[in-house]
Amino acid sequence: MTISDTEQPTKPFQPFKKIVFPEGIVLESGKKLVPLEVAYETYGHLSPERDNAILICHALTGDQFVTGINPISNRLGWWNRMVGPDLPIDTKRYFVICMNVLGGCMGTTGPKSPRNPENKEELWGVNFPSITIGDMVNTQRMVIDHLGIQTLFAVIGGSMGGMLALEWSVRYPDRVYATIPIATSSFHSAQNIAFNEVGRQAIFSDPNWKDGYYWRYGVLPENGLAVARMMAHITYLSEEALNHKFGRRLQKNAAASSFPIFGEMFQVESYLHYQGSNFVRRFDANSYVTISRAMDWFDLSQAYNGNLVEAFAKVQSRFCVISFSSDWLFPTSRSRSIVQALNRVAANVSFVEIESAKGHDAFLLDEPDLDRTIRGFLSGIAEQRQLKSYAS
């Protein structure tokens, strides 16, 4: 199967490759979402044995455009440096799939989708049902079924993407050959939830939020969403990274002698403002609220009496757990507890804490040890699985 084979018959112009499931999906909450659309991208070629598929799961604000040019933003894909020909996740060898998660705003059914296919004007908005990481994984599983893939060679993801990867390994143990959860956790802690809540409250307090019906008024809760992003962005970086990048350096026009209160004085402020304003252009506020809530509800052990070991009892996948030394959002201790629980069930697990000063975001950045680890782990298990090398 090649990329073109998996494409749905397209209408005149459709920016997203989509699969439509007219029957919809029953969510963990019991609510039904009909129809269900999933936007996805694929890279490389599926082998005749259908054994070389790698599912990459994006983080909270990511999208399906993992590599190459993102046609919406005209910028490079978010993991361009990791995924591609001859890169650690080698598209000459593996068939890479990435989907916009359920609840997202890049083509998959979410709060920005029409509530009723007949009436494109009326969106789900705040009425979009609450979803879980499990629901996201279930929608991904439907797409994997649709593509005719029984077993994924690997599921890889960082941050929330790592939660999806872990959920895959537990929910569909016989369909995942290897799992690479990066900079992630098996649950959202009180601190994680607290940060998310501040972000949501910033959105809710924007006058343009309009109880979530901003789309009816043709406005966006830009300021609130930008503040949410600015705060979240701080949690993605380490103190050292911020110091290194900005220190106490001032903006050109900042008058340090008169100690002004208002305006952008420090360079770190203008950086955050830029991050915030950039974000509101590409992300939907209701989507942000919905997905951040799904993360808050995530606790892999919840369905197993709070026992993570029991959650992992049936896993068959090999694991490569990766953390970063300066990540304080999902610190190494969380990865270590995942590893310890996996050890208790004698699972096949590798664990690396990568020495990095870049904080949580390190998984997206230039970290040669991360590249080596992922490349090496994948080729090691490819050998075990006797995956052939496909030169395209």
Place this chain on the structure above:
Amino acid sequence: MRLDQELIVSLINPYSRVLDIGSGDGTLIDHLSRHRKCDARGIELDMSLVTQAVAKGLPVIQGNADFDLKNYPTKGFDYVVLSRTLQAVNRPKEVLQQIMRIGRHGIVSFPNFGHWFPRMQLLFGGRMPMNKVWSTQWYETPNIHPCTMMDFVDLCQQEHYEIKQWLAINDKGGKAPWKRSLYLANIFGEQALFLLSNRN
């Protein structure tokens, strides 16, 4: 591969499940997986070695023999290997207990403090032995629990472990020819290698 690692390989049956504690760059588990079709895993303290091993595709985790062994299931492995590490852990007896709990067999190697050379250095030099094997000063050595082969045998008896096989390894890493006499092996063996199992 080091000669003592080759001897360890010779003690392990093909298709076994093996845990190598202090797996370094993964040479032993790589060999066991490739050539003996074992399901071999590693724990290593040094993160840069762990990264090297994982980048070779080996199942290695960063961990500490003193703390992390308790997370492994009882009898989860056929062999648990602790090579040249026992003398460097905080609690050798407890680590050995964990090894014998996790594995059906334990394979333990350590530098023999009873070897004639360190004995002579202490006897005639009057100072802590310093040589190729014991190569760090007493105040900074990681080898905080040195023991002799006879000390180790005593501990095994006390803990009711059956010594299935023992080997003294000479300074070139090969088998020393002191197969009968533990007393002689304890003098002429630079390294010691034991295959243990639980007495039922």
